[in-house]
Amino acid sequence: MEHSSAASSGIISRVFIDPVCGMNVPAGRREISFDYQGCNYYFCAEACRRAFQKDPVKYL
Numbered sequence: 001m002e003h004s005s006a007a008s009s010g011i012i013s014r015v016f017i018d019p020v021c022g023m024n025v026p027a028g029r030r031e032i033s034f035d036y037q038g039c040n041y042y043f044c045a046e047a048c049r050r051a052f053q054k055d056p057v058k059y060l
């Protein structure tokens with residue numbers, strides 16, 4: 001007999017850190033993310049993304 005119970009209690013909500021200001025940013029806000037060297041960075045606001053785009057090395 002098979003006894004399978006759906007264990008769906010382990011939902012991980014991912015949080016990213018805005019490299020510009022250090023704030024926690026919940027994943028899923030694709031409109032203010034930016035791909036840099038194969039990594040996806042998330043930002044709290046459009047202004048932070050622009051600052052990162054201008055000079056990514058400064059924030060890494």
Ligand SMILES: [Zn+2]
Nearest residue numbers: 018021044048
């Ligand atoms: Zn920010």
